[in-house]
Amino acid sequence: xxxxxxxxxxxxxxxxxxxxxxxxxxxxxxxxxxxxxxxxxxxxxxxxxxxxxxxxxxxxxxxxxxxxxxxxxxxxxxxxxxxxxxxxxxxxxxxxxxxxxxxxxxxxxxxxxxxxxxxxxxxxxxxxxxxxxxxxxxxxxxxxxxxxxxxxxxxxxxxxxxxxxxxxxxxxxxxxxxxxxxxxxxxxxxxxxxxxxxxxxxxxxxxxxxxxxxxxxxxxxxxxxxxxxxxxxxxxxxxxxxxxxxxxxxxxxxxxxxxxxxxxxxxxxxxxxxxxxxxxxxxx
Numbered sequence: 001x002x003x004x005x006x007x008x009x010x011x012x013x014x015x016x017x018x019x020x021x022x023x024x025x026x027x028x029x030x031x032x033x034x035x036x037x038x039x040x041x042x043x044x045x046x047x048x049x050x051x052x053x054x055x056x057x058x059x060x061x062x063x064x065x066x067x068x069x070x071x072x073x074x075x076x077x078x079x080x081x082x083x084x085x086x087x088x089x090x091x092x093x094x095x096x097x098x099x100x101x102x103x104x105x106x107x108x109x110x111x112x113x114x115x116x117x118x119x120x121x122x123x124x125x126x127x128x129x130x131x132x133x134x135x136x137x138x139x140x141x142x143x144x145x146x147x148x149x150x151x152x153x154x155x156x157x158x159x160x161x162x163x164x165x166x167x168x169x170x171x172x173x174x175x176x177x178x179x180x181x182x183x184x185x186x187x188x189x190x191x192x193x194x195x196x197x198x199x200x201x202x203x204x205x206x207x208x209x210x211x212x213x214x215x216x217x218x219x220x221x222x223x224x225x226x227x228x229x230x231x232x233x234x235x236x237x238x239x240x241x242x243x244x245x246x247x248x249x250x251x252x253x254x255x256x257x258x259x260x261x262x263x264x265x266x267x268x269x270x271x272x273x274x275x276x277x278x279x280x281x282x283x284x
Contacts, residue, residue: 002028003276004066004074005268008055008103010038010081010134011157011233012190015062016265017069022277025270031065033058034233037081038134038157046087049094056098063099075272076103079111079264080135080155108136108151114267115140115188116147118260124184130248131188131264132156132241137172137248141179150175154244156191156237173251181253186260190234191241193259198228203258206249213242 003025004017017029035058040051059076066074082088082105096103106114115121115129121142129140134157141148152172154164187193196204199212217239219227224235249257 001073001276002069002071003269003272004062004069004071005265005272006059006062006074006076007263007265007268008037008076008078008082009264010041010079010136010155011036011237012134013055013058014263014265015065016263016269017065017071018269018273020273020277025273027266029065029069030265031062033061034231036134036157036233037085038155038161041081041085041135042158042161042163045085047081047085047091052091052094056095059095059099059101073272073276074101075268076101077264077268078103078105080108080133080153080158083108084135084153108138108153109149111136111264112138112140112149112151114264114271115149116142117267117270118188118262120186120260126182127184127186128179128182128248128252128254129186129188130245132191132244133189134158134237137244141182148179156241156244159240159244160237169247172247176248176251179252183255185245185249185252185254185257187245187257188260188263189241191238192245192257193261194228194230194234195238195242196257196259198230203256205256206254209249209257210246213239213246216242 001020002017003020004015006015013033013035015031019026019028035054040047092103092105125143131138133155135155137152137154139150153168158164221235224230
Protein backbone atom coordinates (compact mmCIF):
# COMPACT_ATOMS: atom_id res chain seq x y z
CA UNK A 1 0.00 0.00 0.00
CA UNK A 2 1.16 3.52 -0.78
CA UNK A 3 0.39 6.47 1.48
CA UNK A 4 1.15 10.20 1.28
CA UNK A 5 1.33 13.43 3.25
CA UNK A 6 0.97 17.10 2.36
CA UNK A 7 2.61 19.85 4.42
CA UNK A 8 1.25 23.36 3.75
CA UNK A 9 4.08 25.52 5.00
CA UNK A 10 4.77 29.24 5.08
CA UNK A 11 7.25 29.24 2.20
CA UNK A 12 6.13 26.20 0.19
CA UNK A 13 3.76 23.25 -0.06
CA UNK A 14 5.39 19.82 0.06
CA UNK A 15 4.20 16.26 -0.42
CA UNK A 16 5.88 12.90 0.06
CA UNK A 17 4.77 9.47 -1.09
CA UNK A 18 5.73 6.24 0.66
CA UNK A 19 5.43 2.54 -0.06
CA UNK A 20 4.37 0.57 3.01
CA UNK A 21 3.86 -2.95 4.32
CA UNK A 22 2.64 -3.84 7.83
CA UNK A 23 6.27 -3.74 9.01
CA UNK A 24 8.02 -1.21 6.76
CA UNK A 25 7.75 2.23 5.19
CA UNK A 26 9.90 3.45 2.29
CA UNK A 27 10.06 6.92 0.74
CA UNK A 28 9.57 6.86 -3.04
CA UNK A 29 8.71 10.38 -4.25
CA UNK A 30 8.67 14.01 -3.15
CA UNK A 31 7.01 17.10 -4.65
CA UNK A 32 7.57 20.76 -3.72
CA UNK A 33 5.61 23.83 -4.87
CA UNK A 34 7.02 27.30 -4.00
CA UNK A 35 3.80 28.98 -2.86
CA UNK A 36 4.67 31.58 -0.22
CA UNK A 37 1.72 32.04 2.11
CA UNK A 38 3.87 34.14 4.42
CA UNK A 39 3.66 37.20 2.19
CA UNK A 40 -0.11 37.37 2.69
CA UNK A 41 -0.09 36.49 6.38
CA UNK A 42 2.83 38.60 7.60
CA UNK A 43 2.10 41.68 5.45
CA UNK A 44 -1.70 41.73 5.06
CA UNK A 45 -2.60 39.71 8.16
CA UNK A 46 -4.76 37.17 6.35
CA UNK A 47 -4.78 34.68 3.50
CA UNK A 48 -6.41 36.05 0.35
CA UNK A 49 -8.89 34.05 -1.70
CA UNK A 50 -6.48 34.07 -4.65
CA UNK A 51 -3.75 32.57 -2.48
CA UNK A 52 -6.12 29.94 -1.11
CA UNK A 53 -7.12 29.08 -4.67
CA UNK A 54 -3.44 28.49 -5.42
CA UNK A 55 -3.28 26.09 -2.49
CA UNK A 56 -6.37 24.27 -3.74
CA UNK A 57 -4.97 24.00 -7.27
CA UNK A 58 -1.69 22.63 -5.89
CA UNK A 59 -3.42 20.02 -3.72
CA UNK A 60 -5.50 18.91 -6.70
CA UNK A 61 -2.31 18.45 -8.73
CA UNK A 62 -0.88 16.34 -5.91
CA UNK A 63 -4.09 14.33 -5.77
CA UNK A 64 -3.67 13.49 -9.47
CA UNK A 65 -0.28 12.01 -8.61
CA UNK A 66 -1.86 10.13 -5.70
CA UNK A 67 -4.49 8.70 -8.03
CA UNK A 68 -1.80 7.56 -10.48
CA UNK A 69 -0.16 5.75 -7.54
CA UNK A 70 -3.45 4.28 -6.25
CA UNK A 71 -3.16 6.26 -3.00
CA UNK A 72 -6.33 6.63 -0.95
CA UNK A 73 -4.71 7.22 2.46
CA UNK A 74 -3.13 10.66 2.85
CA UNK A 75 -3.13 13.45 5.41
CA UNK A 76 -2.90 17.21 4.92
CA UNK A 77 -1.54 19.51 7.62
CA UNK A 78 -0.89 23.26 7.74
CA UNK A 79 1.55 25.02 10.04
CA UNK A 80 2.68 28.55 10.92
CA UNK A 81 0.95 30.60 8.19
CA UNK A 82 -2.40 29.00 8.98
CA UNK A 83 -1.84 29.43 12.71
CA UNK A 84 -1.11 33.14 12.33
CA UNK A 85 -3.61 34.25 9.70
CA UNK A 86 -6.62 36.14 11.05
CA UNK A 87 -8.97 34.05 8.89
CA UNK A 88 -7.55 30.65 9.82
CA UNK A 89 -10.86 28.86 10.39
CA UNK A 90 -12.52 30.30 7.28
CA UNK A 91 -9.44 29.47 5.19
CA UNK A 92 -9.36 25.90 6.44
CA UNK A 93 -13.06 25.38 5.68
CA UNK A 94 -12.71 26.99 2.24
CA UNK A 95 -9.98 24.53 1.28
CA UNK A 96 -11.68 21.50 2.82
CA UNK A 97 -14.91 22.23 0.94
CA UNK A 98 -13.04 22.58 -2.36
CA UNK A 99 -10.97 19.39 -2.06
CA UNK A 100 -13.43 17.31 -0.02
CA UNK A 101 -10.68 16.18 2.34
CA UNK A 102 -9.78 17.16 5.93
CA UNK A 103 -7.09 19.76 6.52
CA UNK A 104 -5.58 19.88 9.99
CA UNK A 105 -3.92 23.04 11.33
CA UNK A 106 -1.35 21.88 13.88
CA UNK A 107 0.03 23.92 16.77
CA UNK A 108 3.68 24.82 17.11
CA UNK A 109 4.10 22.37 19.98
CA UNK A 110 2.51 19.55 17.99
CA UNK A 111 4.87 20.40 15.14
CA UNK A 112 7.79 20.14 17.58
CA UNK A 113 6.50 16.89 19.04
CA UNK A 114 6.35 15.30 15.58
CA UNK A 115 10.16 15.44 15.46
CA UNK A 116 10.15 12.49 17.87
CA UNK A 117 9.30 10.32 14.85
CA UNK A 118 12.71 11.07 13.31
CA UNK A 119 14.58 7.72 13.19
CA UNK A 120 17.48 9.10 15.26
CA UNK A 121 15.50 11.01 17.88
CA UNK A 122 16.20 8.27 20.44
CA UNK A 123 19.93 7.95 19.82
CA UNK A 124 22.33 10.09 21.84
CA UNK A 125 21.36 12.72 24.37
CA UNK A 126 23.84 15.47 23.54
CA UNK A 127 22.05 16.93 20.53
CA UNK A 128 19.18 19.21 19.63
CA UNK A 129 16.81 18.98 16.66
CA UNK A 130 15.86 22.39 15.24
CA UNK A 131 13.09 22.59 12.64
CA UNK A 132 13.36 26.05 11.10
CA UNK A 133 10.54 26.93 8.72
CA UNK A 134 9.23 30.04 7.06
CA UNK A 135 7.20 31.25 10.01
CA UNK A 136 8.34 29.40 13.12
CA UNK A 137 11.16 27.41 14.70
CA UNK A 138 10.59 24.20 16.66
CA UNK A 139 12.90 22.36 19.06
CA UNK A 140 13.08 18.74 20.16
CA UNK A 141 15.51 17.61 22.86
CA UNK A 142 15.49 14.16 24.47
CA UNK A 143 17.31 14.12 27.82
CA UNK A 144 17.91 11.26 30.24
CA UNK A 145 14.91 12.31 32.31
CA UNK A 146 12.46 13.81 29.83
CA UNK A 147 11.71 15.25 26.41
CA UNK A 148 11.67 19.00 25.77
CA UNK A 149 9.66 20.57 22.96
CA UNK A 150 9.34 24.27 22.18
CA UNK A 151 8.07 26.52 19.38
CA UNK A 152 8.98 30.14 18.67
CA UNK A 153 7.52 32.62 16.18
CA UNK A 154 10.78 33.18 14.35
CA UNK A 155 11.26 31.93 10.79
CA UNK A 156 12.99 32.65 7.50
CA UNK A 157 10.08 34.37 5.73
CA UNK A 158 8.77 36.10 8.87
CA UNK A 159 12.21 37.52 9.60
CA UNK A 160 12.91 38.45 5.97
CA UNK A 161 9.70 40.50 6.01
CA UNK A 162 10.80 42.04 9.34
CA UNK A 163 7.81 40.64 11.22
CA UNK A 164 9.96 39.03 13.92
CA UNK A 165 9.49 40.65 17.33
CA UNK A 166 12.18 41.61 19.82
CA UNK A 167 10.19 39.97 22.63
CA UNK A 168 10.24 36.63 20.81
CA UNK A 169 14.01 36.80 20.39
CA UNK A 170 14.28 37.52 24.12
CA UNK A 171 11.98 34.61 24.94
CA UNK A 172 14.14 32.32 22.81
CA UNK A 173 17.36 33.57 24.37
CA UNK A 174 16.06 33.11 27.93
CA UNK A 175 14.93 29.57 27.17
CA UNK A 176 18.19 28.61 25.45
CA UNK A 177 20.13 29.87 28.46
CA UNK A 178 18.17 27.45 30.63
CA UNK A 179 19.25 24.48 28.48
CA UNK A 180 22.53 22.63 29.00
CA UNK A 181 25.01 23.02 26.17
CA UNK A 182 24.81 20.47 23.36
CA UNK A 183 27.45 19.09 21.02
CA UNK A 184 25.41 18.69 17.84
CA UNK A 185 22.60 20.64 16.18
CA UNK A 186 20.54 18.68 13.64
CA UNK A 187 18.81 21.18 11.37
CA UNK A 188 15.50 20.34 9.73
CA UNK A 189 14.31 22.28 6.69
CA UNK A 190 15.41 23.19 3.21
CA UNK A 191 17.54 26.20 4.13
CA UNK A 192 20.10 24.44 6.30
CA UNK A 193 20.16 21.43 3.98
CA UNK A 194 20.66 23.63 0.89
CA UNK A 195 23.41 25.62 2.60
CA UNK A 196 25.42 22.57 3.67
CA UNK A 197 24.98 20.98 0.24
CA UNK A 198 26.17 24.19 -1.44
CA UNK A 199 29.35 24.00 0.64
CA UNK A 200 29.90 20.31 -0.14
CA UNK A 201 29.40 19.36 3.52
CA UNK A 202 27.14 16.99 5.42
CA UNK A 203 28.38 18.30 8.75
CA UNK A 204 30.16 21.52 9.66
CA UNK A 205 31.99 22.83 12.75
CA UNK A 206 30.31 25.93 14.18
CA UNK A 207 33.22 28.29 13.46
CA UNK A 208 33.25 27.19 9.82
CA UNK A 209 29.46 27.51 9.64
CA UNK A 210 29.64 31.11 10.88
CA UNK A 211 32.44 32.03 8.47
CA UNK A 212 30.77 30.51 5.40
CA UNK A 213 27.26 31.77 6.20
CA UNK A 214 28.65 35.31 6.61
CA UNK A 215 30.39 34.98 3.25
CA UNK A 216 27.12 33.85 1.67
CA UNK A 217 25.26 36.82 3.15
CA UNK A 218 27.47 39.22 1.20
CA UNK A 219 25.95 37.95 -2.07
CA UNK A 220 22.67 39.36 -3.33
CA UNK A 221 19.76 37.10 -4.28
CA UNK A 222 20.68 36.86 -7.97
CA UNK A 223 24.29 36.03 -7.12
CA UNK A 224 23.15 33.25 -4.76
CA UNK A 225 20.97 31.77 -7.50
CA UNK A 226 23.75 31.95 -10.09
CA UNK A 227 26.60 30.66 -7.91
CA UNK A 228 24.83 28.03 -5.81
CA UNK A 229 21.79 27.19 -7.99
CA UNK A 230 19.40 28.06 -5.13
CA UNK A 231 15.76 28.39 -6.12
CA UNK A 232 14.53 32.03 -5.98
CA UNK A 233 12.30 31.30 -2.96
CA UNK A 234 15.32 29.84 -1.17
CA UNK A 235 17.86 32.48 -2.14
CA UNK A 236 15.93 35.43 -0.69
CA UNK A 237 15.37 33.89 2.77
CA UNK A 238 18.39 31.67 3.40
CA UNK A 239 20.37 34.41 5.18
CA UNK A 240 17.60 34.89 7.74
CA UNK A 241 17.42 31.15 8.35
CA UNK A 242 21.17 30.85 8.86
CA UNK A 243 21.14 33.82 11.25
CA UNK A 244 18.62 32.00 13.45
CA UNK A 245 20.66 28.79 13.36
CA UNK A 246 23.80 30.75 14.26
CA UNK A 247 22.08 32.40 17.22
CA UNK A 248 20.82 29.06 18.55
CA UNK A 249 24.15 27.30 18.01
CA UNK A 250 26.13 30.00 19.82
CA UNK A 251 23.74 30.04 22.77
CA UNK A 252 23.96 26.25 23.16
CA UNK A 253 27.73 26.13 22.54
CA UNK A 254 27.17 23.75 19.65
CA UNK A 255 30.29 22.11 18.19
CA UNK A 256 28.90 20.81 14.89
CA UNK A 257 25.86 21.48 12.70
CA UNK A 258 24.34 18.92 10.36
CA UNK A 259 21.05 18.50 8.53
CA UNK A 260 18.52 15.82 7.68
CA UNK A 261 16.20 15.17 4.75
CA UNK A 262 13.49 14.43 7.30
CA UNK A 263 10.66 16.93 7.61
CA UNK A 264 7.13 17.36 8.88
CA UNK A 265 5.76 15.57 5.83
CA UNK A 266 7.80 12.49 6.84
CA UNK A 267 6.49 12.62 10.40
CA UNK A 268 2.90 12.99 9.22
CA UNK A 269 3.32 9.95 6.97
CA UNK A 270 4.88 7.91 9.80
CA UNK A 271 1.97 8.87 12.06
CA UNK A 272 -0.51 7.81 9.35
CA UNK A 273 1.43 4.58 8.87
CA UNK A 274 1.12 3.88 12.58
CA UNK A 275 -2.62 4.51 12.50
CA UNK A 276 -3.13 2.17 9.54
CA UNK A 277 -0.97 -0.63 10.93
CA UNK A 278 -1.48 0.07 14.65
CA UNK A 279 -1.62 -3.60 15.56
CA UNK A 280 1.78 -4.18 13.92
CA UNK A 281 3.83 -1.10 14.80
CA UNK A 282 4.78 0.59 18.05
CA UNK A 283 6.15 4.13 18.17
CA UNK A 284 7.72 5.29 21.42
